[in-house]
Amino acid sequence: MQYEAVIGLEVHAQLLTNSKVFCRCSTKFGAEANTQVCPVCLGMPGTLPVLNRVAVEYAIKMALATHCKVNDKSIFARKNYFYPDLPKGYQISQYDQPLTQKGYVDIEVNPHTKDFGVGVNGAKRRIGITRIHMEEDAGKLLHGESYEDADFSFVDLNRAGVPLIEIVSEPDIRNSEEAVEYLKALRDILVYLEICDGNMEEGSFRCDANVSIRPVGRKEFGTKTELKNMNSFRFVQKAIDYEVNRQIEVIEDGGKVIQETLLFDSDKGITVSMRSKEEAHDYRYFPEPDLLPLHIDEAWIEEIKNTLPELPAKKRQRFIKEYGIPSYDAGVLTASKELANYYEECVQKYEGQGARGKGQGTAGKNVSNWVMGELLRLIKEDGKDITQPSTFSIQPSAFAKLLKMVDAGSINLKTAKEVFEDVYKTGKDPEAIVKGKGLVQISNEGALIKAIDEVIAANPKEVAEYKGGKEKLFSFFIGQTMKATKGQANPQVLNKLVKERLAK
Numbered sequence: 001m002q003y004e005a006v007i008g009l010e011v012h013a014q015l016l017t018n019s020k021v022f023c024r025c026s027t028k029f030g031a032e033a034n035t036q037v038c039p040v041c042l043g044m045p046g047t048l049p050v051l052n053r054v055a056v057e058y059a060i061k062m063a064l065a066t067h068c069k070v071n072d073k074s075i076f077a078r079k080n081y082f083y084p085d086l087p088k089g090y091q092i093s094q095y096d097q098p099l100t101q102k103g104y105v106d107i108e109v110n111p112h113t114k115d116f117g118v119g120v121n122g123a124k125r126r127i128g129i130t131r132i133h134m135e136e137d138a139g140k141l142l143h144g145e146s147y148e149d150a151d152f153s154f155v156d157l158n159r160a161g162v163p164l165i166e167i168v169s170e171p172d173i174r175n176s177e178e179a180v181e182y183l184k185a186l187r188d189i190l191v192y193l194e195i196c197d198g199n200m201e202e203g204s205f206r207c208d209a210n211v212s213i214r215p216v217g218r219k220e221f222g223t224k225t226e227l228k229n230m231n232s233f234r235f236v237q238k239a240i241d242y243e244v245n246r247q248i249e250v251i252e253d254g255g256k257v258i259q260e261t262l263l264f265d266s267d268k269g270i271t272v273s274m275r276s277k278e279e280a281h282d283y284r285y286f287p288e289p290d291l292l293p294l295h296i297d298e299a300w301i302e303e304i305k306n307t308l309p310e311l312p313a314k315k316r317q318r319f320i321k322e323y324g325i326p327s328y329d330a331g332v333l334t335a336s337k338e339l340a341n342y343y344e345e346c347v348q349k350y351e352g353q354g355a356r357g358k359g360q361g362t363a364g365k366n367v368s369n370w371v372m373g374e375l376l377r378l379i380k381e382d383g384k385d386i387t388q389p390s391t392f393s394i395q396p397s398a399f400a401k402l403l404k405m406v407d408a409g410s411i412n413l414k415t416a417k418e419v420f421e422d423v424y425k426t427g428k429d430p431e432a433i434v435k436g437k438g439l440v441q442i443s444n445e446g447a448l449i450k451a452i453d454e455v456i457a458a459n460p461k462e463v464a465e466y467k468g469g470k471e472k473l474f475s476f477f478i479g480q481t482m483k484a485t486k487g488q489a490n491p492q493v494l495n496k497l498v499k500e501r502l503a504k
């Protein structure tokens with residue numbers, strides 16, 4: 001039988017506010033344990049939470065960016081459970097009346113990767129968002145990291161009360177690749193909005209997956225399991241693939257999938273049972289008596305809407321149209337806002353200096369080739385981060401100047417790549433490097449003819465063979481002359497001249 005997976009994702013994103021969601025404690029990462037706490041986030045009796053307006057604004061930004069409806073009234077609720085990292089014994093969240101709901105994100109499944117299940121590669125898919133609600137984060141448990149790794153666990157409550165949004169998708173996802181594309185799209189949006197740093201390893205962007213399978217064509221859902229502990233895109237993909245196959249095996253063997261929560265063991269690449277899955281009623285949700293219902297007026301929503309930046313999907317479309325680059329290039333260049341800005345600046349500088357093919361899209365493609373080829377290669381070698389502006393140490397003006405020198409024929413491509421690397425590493429002016437190292441391309445016919453004739457004179461055997469019909473020796477002469485000119489010969493001029501000299 002053919003099965004299809006039904007996957008819904010719950011994403012928790014930490015909001016980049018300066019203070020916590022219900023008190024004034026700092027949210028700064030990396031402080032000494034339990035130094036960023038107060039009676040409110042420690043859950044002392046008699047304290048009252050006060051809602052952080054910026055956190056609400058950020059949540060609304062995300063809602064607008066994902067086409068969600070912002071409710072004019074929403075309610076905070078207590079989600080009750082006991083755990084040592086939760087001093088109040090409940091988490092303030094939202095339940096049946098969330099801040100926002102009913103949105104979507106469009107994704108495109110990478111046409112270069114394998115097809116898994118029924119997803120169509122390269123196809124655009126719309127993934128529905130059920131709701132985005134606000135809540136507070138819990139503290140963190142540190143296991144045996146002190147007292148000579150003794151058998152202790154420590155509680156750090158610096159994170160308790162840090163604002164989160166939970167983004168719940170519809171069960172619209174059909175395979176692990178769609179899940180990853182959806183997550184990447186969400187993370188891109190959050191980072192572009194500057195409301196979350198999107199760091200999965202540090203836990204500021206977390207994902208749980210609800211996974212079930214059903215025979216293709218059936219409408220009803222199968223029993224789902226919940227996957228946790230996937231702290232990279234690769235692990236999300238692996239965990240879902242593993243879990244889908246596990247469920248298919250269980251059913252094919254005549255068994256039943258049990259509703260439970262599973263942890264992904266990244267070392268073994270398997271999912272392991274953690275506990276039977278709790279139901280919503282286990283949490284005894286009830287409206288938070290210490291907070292008033294949250295009312296959002298239209299004017300504020302409009303105001304926030306006007307501050308939204310250009311989002312990744314829009315930017316990709318604009319790049320394709322404005323710079324005449326393929327969608328693959330646009331995808332790479334908009335992978336971070338910083339890289340996209342850098343690219344645009346380089347194109348502008350290049351066109352400003354009278355780029356070849358200005359206005360015909362070729363300037364954009366030329367810059368794109370250099371960014372995707374040389375620049376990203378060097379950044380990767382350095383282990384640098386394309387979301388950091390300091391990564392782009394070669395100034396856009398220097399970038400443009402170098403390309404212009406290639407266009408003008410004053411250096412050839414090979415030299416240009418060397419100079420590019422030099423500028424990248426030293427920040428020096430490309431013209432100064434070319435002059436200093438004597439790398440100027442030789443286009444002067446007299447000088448080139450002299451070099452060619454020397455090569456011809458030194459290789460009588462090859463000349464005879466070439467004249468006898470062994471035409472592929474042509475590249476031998478090109479290579480030898482290039483070598484003699486230290487790679488600085490203008491290739492077009494050289495080609496023409498070698499042909500002429502050999503014909504004599």
Ligand SMILES: [Zn+2]
Nearest residue numbers: 023025038041
């Ligand atoms: Zn506090």
